[in-house]
Amino acid sequence: QSPWANFTQAPPDPIIGLTEAYQNDDFPQKVNVGVGAYRDDSGMPFVLPVVRQVEKEITAEELDHEYSGIAGCPSFVDLAMKFAYGEDCVPLLEGRIAGVQTLSGTGGLRVFGEVLNSFGHTEIHIPNPSWGNHVPIFRNAGLDVKTYSYYNKENSSLDFEGMIADIKNIPEGKCILLHVCAHNPTGMDPQIDQWKEISSVVKEKKLLPFFDCAYQGFASGDARIDAASLRLFVEDGHKVALVQSFSKNMGLYGQRVGALSVVADSQEEAQRVLSQLKVHIRPSYSNPPRHGARIVQKILSDEQKTDAFVEQCSSMAGRINSMRATLKQTLEDLGSSRDWSHITKQIGMFAYSGLTKEEVTVLREKHHIYCTLDGRISMAGVTSKNVKYIAEAIHDVSK
Numbered sequence: 513q514s515p516w517a518n519f520t521q522a523p524p525d526p527i528i529g530l531t532e533a534y535q536n537d538d539f540p541q542k543v544n545v546g547v548g549a550y551r552d553d554s555g556m557p558f559v560l561p562v563v564r565q566v567e568k569e570i571t572a573e574e575l576d577h578e579y580s581g582i583a584g585c586p587s588f589v590d591l592a593m594k595f596a597y598g599e600d601c602v603p604l605l606e607g608r609i610a611g612v613q614t615l616s617g618t619g620g621l622r623v624f625g626e627v628l629n630s631f632g633h634t635e636i637h638i639p640n641p642s643w644g645n646h647v648p649i650f651r652n653a654g655l656d657v658k659t660y661s662y663y664n665k666e667n668s669s670l671d672f673e674g675m676i677a678d679i680k681n682i683p684e685g686k687c688i689l690l691h692v693c694a695h696n697p698t699g700m701d702p703q704i705d706q707w708k709e710i711s712s713v714v715k716e717k718k719l720l721p722f723f724d725c726a727y728q729g730f731a732s733g734d735a736r737i738d739a740a741s742l743r744l745f746v747e748d749g750h751k752v753a754l755v756q757s758f759s760k761n762m763g764l765y766g767q768r769v770g771a772l773s774v775v776a777d778s779q780e781e782a783q784r785v786l787s788q789l790k791v792h793i794r795p796s797y798s799n800p801p802r803h804g805a806r807i808v809q810k811i812l813s814d815e816q817k818t819d820a821f822v823e824q825c826s827s828m829a830g831r832i833n834s835m836r837a838t839l840k841q842t843l844e845d846l847g848s849s850r851d852w853s854h855i856t857k858q859i860g861m862f863a864y865s866g867l868t869k870e871e872v873t874v875l876r877e878k879h880h881i882y883c884t885l886d887g888r889i890s891m892a893g894v895t896s897k898n899v900k901y902i903a904e905a906i907h908d909v910s911k
């Protein structure tokens with residue numbers, strides 16, 4: 513009998529599986545508002561002009577395709593850290609942040625999950641809800657995944673009181689995962705004064721703050737100020753860990769460009785941490801791909817190209833925000849009985865609609881609109897051409 517006879521059929525991924533179902537649907541007005549990948553107003557993927565420009569420059573340089581080091585491209589890592597922590601970040605200036613290039617955000621989260629586990633931190637506390645893949649990533653890294661309150665479904669808002677109460681109950685020294693900005697899936701972020709309170713509770717409980725930064729540029733629209741929460745924690749003296757993804761803000765999804773960094777006590781400690789990050793990367797995927805890191809390195813090392821990138825990223829955020837306003841207004845004009853004000857209060861790629869699993873299922877089966885079962889709508893999939901169709905369908909399932 514076949515050696516694979518005991519392989520059972522696994523369920524489709526809640527997010528990626530939607531895209532597969534969407535592609536197999538031949539309904540002419542089908543809409544994909546599942547995966548958080550930006551689309552322009554024609555529903556097409558968008559390659560930032562500044563990315564196109566530097567790709568031409570890279571090709572002209574006729575570079576080789578030698579291996580990266582285990583830690584990837586050093587100048588990419590330095591520039592990525594400057595981008596997130598800020599040029600004037602003291603630990604960065606003191607050379608005590610260990611940084612590596614990773615297989616995008618997913619790769620960085622997985623590597624650090626394994627490193628945490630191998631050094632006795634066997635538990636991680638993530639928001640409820642959080643990005644669906646956080647649970648399997650950390651479980652497969654060997655961690656026990658627990659959650660803290662984050663969202664109030666009743667009034668579609670941040671449950672700050674519940675969040676603080678739960679964080680206060682996390683046992684001392686445990687790791688807590690925080691989204692830097694544009695929380696996935698709710699789009700609800702703490703305000704800066706709430707971040708200050710979170711920082712002092714995390715300090716009081718001596719928790720390990722682990723930041724996931726996947727949307728720097730999609731919250732305020734200015735990528736250079738979307739990292740305020742992270743920078744506040746570093747200024748408060750926390751030894752943070754950070755994972756950055758350049759999938760969404762640079763539109764480099766398939767190039768798998770990310771970074772993992774850890775703030776240490778000293779240069780010597782940063783070197784020890786770096787050595788452990790590398791010890792986990794080498795037997796996992798050995799070293800990261802070169803092309804995407806070259807693109808980001810070329811952009812972030814040139815002020816004009818960085819300005820162009822920030823402007824182009826902000827225009828993506830702008831289009832998403834205008835679709836939020838239009839979707840909300842159209843639902844109201846249809847006479848919906850529900851309060852949709854959260855759609856414009858939320859920021860980033862997603863609207864956490866509040867639709868139930870049943871309503872989401874009818875939306876897909878009857879209207880061929882694909883969003884995740886938790887009711888998350890990737891606003892990037894909403895365009896001036898389909899927003900009316902989407903609103904009418906949402907109204908139809910949620911009158």
Ligand SMILES: Cc1ncc(COP(=O)(O)O)c(CN[C@@](C)(CC(=O)O)C(=O)O)c1O
Pocket residue numbers: 527528546547548549615616617618619643645691696724726756757758759765769770
């Ligand atoms: C909070 C968060 N962290 C990390 C990642 C990882 O992205 P990367 O590996 O491409 O760097 C995502 C992507 N989440 C998407 C946009 C795509 C996905 O599910 O993979 C989403 O639809 O939620 C994310 O939303």
